[in-house]
Amino acid sequence: xxxxxxxxxxxxxxxxxxxxxxxxxxxxxxxxxxxxxxxxxxxxxxxxxxxxxxxxxxxxxxxxxxxxxxxxxxxxxxxxxxxxxxxxxxxxxxxxxxxxxxxxxxxxxxxxxxxxxxxxx
Amino acid sequence: xxxxxxxxxxxxxxxxxxxxxxxxxxxxxxxxxxxxxxxxxxxxxxxxxxxxxxxxxxxxxxxxxxxxxxxxxxxxxxxxxxxxxxxxxxxxxxxxxxxxxxxxxxxxxx
Numbered sequence: 001x002x003x004x005x006x007x008x009x010x011x012x013x014x015x016x017x018x019x020x021x022x023x024x025x026x027x028x029x030x031x032x033x034x035x036x037x038x039x040x041x042x043x044x045x046x047x048x049x050x051x052x053x054x055x056x057x058x059x060x061x062x063x064x065x066x067x068x069x070x071x072x073x074x075x076x077x078x079x080x081x082x083x084x085x086x087x088x089x090x091x092x093x094x095x096x097x098x099x100x101x102x103x104x105x106x107x108x109x110x111x112x113x114x115x116x117x118x119x120x121x
Numbered sequence: 122x123x124x125x126x127x128x129x130x131x132x133x134x135x136x137x138x139x140x141x142x143x144x145x146x147x148x149x150x151x152x153x154x155x156x157x158x159x160x161x162x163x164x165x166x167x168x169x170x171x172x173x174x175x176x177x178x179x180x181x182x183x184x185x186x187x188x189x190x191x192x193x194x195x196x197x198x199x200x201x202x203x204x205x206x207x208x209x210x211x212x213x214x215x216x217x218x219x220x221x222x223x224x225x226x227x228x229x230x231x
Contacts, residue, residue: 035220037166044123045158045166045209047220059219100171106213106220107156107171114165 002026002110004096009115012086016119020081022096022112029077030054033099035108036070036081038092038117048094049081050105064090086119093117124149125210125223132229138198141226143210145191149221153213155193157186160207160225169208170195197228205230 008020022034036048049070050059058070069082079096093116097108126144133139143155157170168177170186173193185196193212197204210223 037220044207044225045160045211045222047211047222050219061219062217095165097166100168100177103171104154104156104213106153106211107168108158108166108211109168109171109177111165111167 002098004098004110004112006094006096006112006115009094009117011118011120013121014087014119016086017082017084018086018117020083020094020096020115020117022079022081024077024079024098027098029072030074032101033105034072034079035097035099035105036079037095037097037108037111038090039095039114040089040092043092046092051079083117086117088119091117091119123224124214124217124221125212127208127210127223127226129224130227130229132231133197133200134231135200135202137200138196139200139228140197141195141208141210141228143193143195143223145193145212145221147191148216149191149212149214150188150193151191152215155186155188156211157184157195158209158211160209162206166209200230202230204228 067085093114098110100107100109154172158166159169160166173188174186214221
């Protein structure tokens with residue numbers, strides 16, 4: 001069974017940092033492209049970042065570029081999102097999501113349960 | 122303001138057919154495939170339709186997708202109470218070099 005489990009969310013002050021983790025199981029992690037997607041409370045979905053298999057290609061939304069860093073560790077079947085210089089508008093549930101193999105990078109076929117990040121003083 | 126435009130809400134009665142539109146541009150829907158997601162209250166999104174009109178395993182064929190030019194649509198036939206959810210369209214955008222989502226459409230089953 002495919003599973004994606006996020007962790008690392010919590011309450012952080014503006015300007016602070018957090019590192020989110022996404023641990024994958026039930027599939028060959030190194031073969032799949034991955035994304036982070038967030039959802040602010042009561043709002044819609046917002047794409048955050050993409051990473052290709054092996055990590056050779058990385059993309060970010062303009063809203064997080066220069067502040068967030070995506071990475072993967074195939075040995076640990078894990079993806080990470082290092083978030084620095086956090087702002088109130090980064091408050092959201094953060095989901096990791098797997099790209100449907102061989103399909104567009106916007107076709108996300110499995111999602112984690114999400115981890116809540118709250119940026120507030 | 123989302124890059125892809127969806128109606129904020131639609132409604133229908135059980136058994137009815139409803140459609141949800143998604144409007145984009147040449148840099149996304151016009152040149153890329155469209156995917157649809159269903160998000161039930163309090164849960165993570167679920168892939169409903171990919172590559173404009175393909176079903177992931179386990180998705181009933183009451184749900185169907187189509188695309189024409191820079192617009193796409195999701196149709197739900199034989200509406201059921203459990204279809205009450207938020208629905209999002211998504212596509213890759215070449216200009217923004219990332220995934221873009223619609224603002225979401227809340228489906229209410231009356």
